Amino acid sequence: MTGDLPSAPPRRIPAGRLAVYAIVGSIGLALMFAPFLFPDLRAQEVAARICVFIVLVASYDLLIGYTGIVSFAHTMFFGLGAYGTATALKAMGPGFDAILIGGGAGVVAALVLAALIGLLSLRVKAIFFAMVTLAAASVMLVLASQLSDLTGGEDGMTYEVPRLFSAATKLLTDADGKTLRLFGAAMNGKIAAYYFVFFSSLVLFVLMLRIVGSPLGTVLMAIRENEMRAEAIGYRVVAYRTAIFCIAAVIAALAGVLRAVWLKYVGPDVALSFAIMIDLLLMVVIGGMGTMVGAVIGVVVMSLAQFYLKDLMEVGAAATADLPLLPDLLNPDRWLLWLGLLFILLVYFFPAGIAGTLMGKGTRK
Amino acid sequence: MSTPSLRTERLTIRFGGHVAVHGVTCAFRPGELTAIVGPNGAGKTTWFNLVSGQLTPTEGRIFLGERDITGLSPSARALAGVGRAFQLTNLFPRLTVLENVRLAVQARRRAGGRLLSRAAADRDTIAEAMRYVERTRLAAVAGLPAAALPHGDQRKLEVALLLAMEPQVFMFDEPTAGMSVDEAPAILELIAEIREDRSKTILLVEHKMDVVRALADRIVVLHNGELVADGRPGAVMALPIVREIYLGVGAEKAA
Numbered sequence: 335m336t337g338d339l340p341s342a343p344p345r346r347i348p349a350g351r352l353a354v355y356a357i358v359g360s361i362g363l364a365l366m367f368a369p370f371l372f373p374d375l376r377a378q379e380v381a382a383r384i385c386v387f388i389v390l391v392a393s394y395d396l397l398i399g400y401t402g403i404v405s406f407a408h409t410m411f412f413g414l415g416a417y418g419t420a421t422a423l424k425a426m427g428p429g430f431d432a433i434l435i436g437g438g439a440g441v442v443a444a445l446v447l448a449a450l451i452g453l454l455s456l457r458v459k460a461i462f463f464a465m466v467t468l469a470a471a472s473v474m475l476v477l478a479s480q481l482s483d484l485t486g487g488e489d490g491m492t493y494e495v496p497r498l499f500s501a502a503t504k505l506l507t508d509a510d511g512k513t514l515r516l517f518g519a520a521m522n523g524k525i526a527a528y529y530f531v532f533f534s535s536l537v538l539f540v541l542m543l544r545i546v547g548s549p550l551g552t553v554l555m556a557i558r559e560n561e562m563r564a565e566a567i568g569y570r571v572v573a574y575r576t577a578i579f580c581i582a583a584v585i586a587a588l589a590g591v592l593r594a595v596w597l598k599y600v601g602p603d604v605a606l607s608f609a610i611m612i613d614l615l616l617m618v619v620i621g622g623m624g625t626m627v628g629a630v631i632g633v634v635v636m637s638l639a640q641f642y643l644k645d646l647m648e649v650g651a652a653a654t655a656d657l658p659l660l661p662d663l664l665n666p667d668r669w670l671l672w673l674g675l676l677f678i679l680l681v682y683f684f685p686a687g688i689a690g691t692l693m694g695k696g697t698r699k
Numbered sequence: 700m701s702t703p704s705l706r707t708e709r710l711t712i713r714f715g716g717h718v719a720v721h722g723v724t725c726a727f728r729p730g731e732l733t734a735i736v737g738p739n740g741a742g743k744t745t746w747f748n749l750v751s752g753q754l755t756p757t758e759g760r761i762f763l764g765e766r767d768i769t770g771l772s773p774s775a776r777a778l779a780g781v782g783r784a785f786q787l788t789n790l791f792p793r794l795t796v797l798e799n800v801r802l803a804v805q806a807r808r809r810a811g812g813r814l815l816s817r818a819a820a821d822r823d824t825i826a827e828a829m830r831y832v833e834r835t836r837l838a839a840v841a842g843l844p845a846a847a848l849p850h851g852d853q854r855k856l857e858v859a860l861l862l863a864m865e866p867q868v869f870m871f872d873e874p875t876a877g878m879s880v881d882e883a884p885a886i887l888e889l890i891a892e893i894r895e896d897r898s899k900t901i902l903l904v905e906h907k908m909d910v911v912r913a914l915a916d917r918i919v920v921l922h923n924g925e926l927v928a929d930g931r932p933g934a935v936m937a938l939p940i941v942r943e944i945y946l947g948v949g950a951e952k953a954a
């Protein structure tokens with residue numbers, strides 16, 4: 335069948351693309367075996383956050399990178415999933431039924447809200463749409479802090495998760511009846527929770543890869559490239575925009591469910607704030623807009639910098655203690671300065687994001 | 700005499716005080732190639748925009764067959780059979796030539812909503828898109844982004860998108876503008892091929908009079924937004940008003 339297609343000249347996979355796939359493959363493996371490779375508690379927190387944020391950032395990229403929709407409501411949908419799960423776990427007690435009901439309610443709320451916002455305002459100018467999402471997200475933030483009986487207000491709320499995911503649960507025991515350790519990783523409920531987060535994230539990420547590679551994915555890019563022509567060849571642009579806005583909202587809400595199950599805590603600062611929205615934007619830009627693999631790279635780079643830059647600077651300051659000026663510059667209190675510098679350098683050297691720029695290399699001869 | 704496939708009735712659009720298209724009533728039959736001529740700014744592109752739905756008329760109606768399509772969105776008109784190529788190249792720049800054409804095939808097959816099948820695995824759609832790529836002599840650049848093509852190839856791709864829509868009404872807006880002398884005949888041949896079929900309605904905005912003479916069954920002349928002449932090429936070309944507009948005889952008076 336392919337034989338009689340005098341198709342485009344055979345294409346080699348360019349080196350940049352190979353490099354990106356190698357990086358993303360390594361990240362995937364590292365996350366897959368994270369509990370064994372990095373058994374300390376902090377590293378587990380980082381790994382779980384990376385998994386959830388890959389889903390969140392990739393779903394945001396479906397909007398901003400693939401379709402060209404600028405929305406500031408993405409953490410709102412994330413928050414709906416997280417708060418839904420948290421309130422149900424708190425009210426119904428720790429059980430999978432609570433996750434299912436609360437998470438389900440959060441996802442449905444996200445879907446309904448996305449459909450409303452989409453149908454009411456995706457036909458107007460992009461800037462107006464962005465403003466509507468900003469307004470919706472602000473209202474949600476105010477609601478979360480006002481309805482403190484339900485949401486715990488600014489302090490958020492803590493709750494129990496199903497026993498399977500509790501650190502006290504022994505999944506495997508050794509001869510003495512203690513929690514078994516494999517390669518330094520304790521076989522307790524925390525590892526079950528991690529793999530729940532990891533595999534759920536993986537499924538959602540693969541789903542998004544399917545979407546961007548589907549006929550719909552090409553239509554989304556066509557809308558980004560030339561909305562007027564997409565409409566002129568027969569695509570109802572408003573319908574497609576609304577559909578992908580809803581899909582992205584549902585996926586963000588599901589990421590929120592995972593976040594809530596992992597953290598056993600939900601509050602504005604971890605699930606709803608505009609600080610998260612800015613993180614998402616930075617991660618998308620650093621990774622490369624309009625590339626699913628870019629989301630993976632952006633999240634990993636940002637998260638590692640956010641969690642470990644301070645440590646690194648501490649080491650640096652100690653090592654240079656005898657030198658003039660340097661220890662002062664490397665003082666961990668100045669970590670935000672260095673983070674900013676890192677961003678500027680990344681954007682300068684990778685104008686299309688790390689994945690976008692690397693993949694562009696070698697395609698042009 | 701078959702019923703008209705496309706008809707506009709007193710079609711008018713005003714931009715502020717300026718009337719760009721003024722009360723144009725006109726009908727087109729299947730199998731007929733009509734050249735639409737008139738000086739720059741006559742309202743030809745604007746009339747096209749009204750028919751394909753990019754602009755909404757101030758007054759007047761548009762019919763496709765018996766159906767009033769005046770209130771339809773551009774996408775609904777495209778799916779109903781009104782196809783349009785643009786005067787200014789209007790592509791998906793960062794998508795490949797094949798992807799550009801596949802989008803048009805996919806839209807016609809109502810397959811754009813499929814979100815879990817792999818686009819690359821739909822050999823049928825790709826093979827069909829590839830046929831249009833070949834017909835427009837773009838096979839060698841099928842894998843390149845549209846933005847990377849030279850101007851002439853972009854014009855061909857513009858036509859390939861229209862062909863891939865398989866419309867009932869083909870609207871070409873200066874398809875060979877800016878093309879080199881050796882590239883233009885390929886496009887004109889394609890248009891002639893569609894005409895051979897004698898089942899489609901073809902509207903062609905074209906400035907070159909030799910092209911018009913060679914292809915047109917009929918000529919419609921627009922001037923200052925109004926339809927000023929309509930008929931067989933020989934007869935229309937002989938009209939004093941057309942000679943005035945076209946040969947610049949008394950051009951000042953006409954404007």
Ligand SMILES: Nc1ncnc2c1ncn2[C@@H]1O[C@H](COP(=O)(O)OP(=O)(O)O)[C@@H](O)[C@H]1O
Binds near residue numbers: 714717741743744745
């Ligand atoms: N969107 C618009 N707003 C204001 N004026 C317009 C617009 N579109 C076209 N016009 C005016 O309408 C007239 C007809 O333009 P056009 O249809 O492009 O002419 P043609 O294609 O025959 O050269 C011109 O005077 C042009 O300036």
Ligand SMILES: [Mg+2]
Binds near residue numbers: 744745786872
């Ligand atoms: Mg024009």
